[in-house]
Amino acid sequence: MKILFVCSVNKQRSKTAEDYFAEKYQAYKFLSAGTNLRICKREGTTELTEDLLQWADTVYVMEQKHLNQIQKHTGSKYYSKIRVLDIPDVFKYYDKELIRLLEDKLNFS
Numbered sequence: 001m002k003i004l005f006v007c008s009v010n011k012q013r014s015k016t017a018e019d020y021f022a023e024k025y026q027a028y029k030f031l032s033a034g035t036n037l038r039i040c041k042r043e044g045t046t047e048l049t050e051d052l053l054q055w056a057d058t059v060y061v062m063e064q065k066h067l068n069q070i071q072k073h074t075g076s077k078y079y080s081k082i083r084v085l086d087i088p089d090v091f092k093y094y095d096k097e098l099i100r101l102l103e104d105k106l107n108f109s
Contacts, residue, residue, distance in 0.1 A: 001108075002029045004056035006066050010034035010045035012093050013062045017102050020094070025108045031055070035069045053078045060106070062087045 003021070005014035010033050018032035033048035034040045040047040053059060053074065059082045061067050067084055085105050091098035 001027075002055055002057045003031075003108075004052055004059045005030070005032040005062075006035060006048055006059060006070075007032075007062040008034055008036045008066070008089060009039045009043060010047075011043060012091055012095075013087055013089065013098060015045070016091070016094050016098055017060070017106075020099055020102065021106070021108060028108055035066050050074060056081065058083065060085050063089070 005017040007014035014032035014034065018030045021028070022030040031046070031052060033046045033052050035048050037047045039045075046052075048070070050073075053070065059070075059078065061070070061082060062085050064084050064086070067082055070078060070082065085102075087098070087101055087105075
């Protein structure tokens with residue numbers, strides 16, 4: 001199973017999810033990316049591409065706006081594999097509350 005996590009800049013939420021779950025569930029493949037390409041370029045983080053969307057079996061976006069951005073560029077092509085987690089952009093990398101929310105919303109075992 002290949003899982004892609006998406007947030008705005010791939011620095012806090014989606015990167016935490018990728019790193020945390022990759023350590024915990026080694027039978028799965030996890031990647032993460034950001035939708036704000038300008039800031040991703042500036043910060044040196046992974047930009048969301050259509051190749052990543054094609055690669056993933058399931059895509060978890062942190063907010064509805066990330067789904068909207070994907071649909072703006074790809075229409076409904078990936079809609080069936082995208083899930084919105086409703087996790088706001090208020091967390092730092094590896095924040096304990098962020099990890100608790102991710103654990104509550106996702107179960108890979």
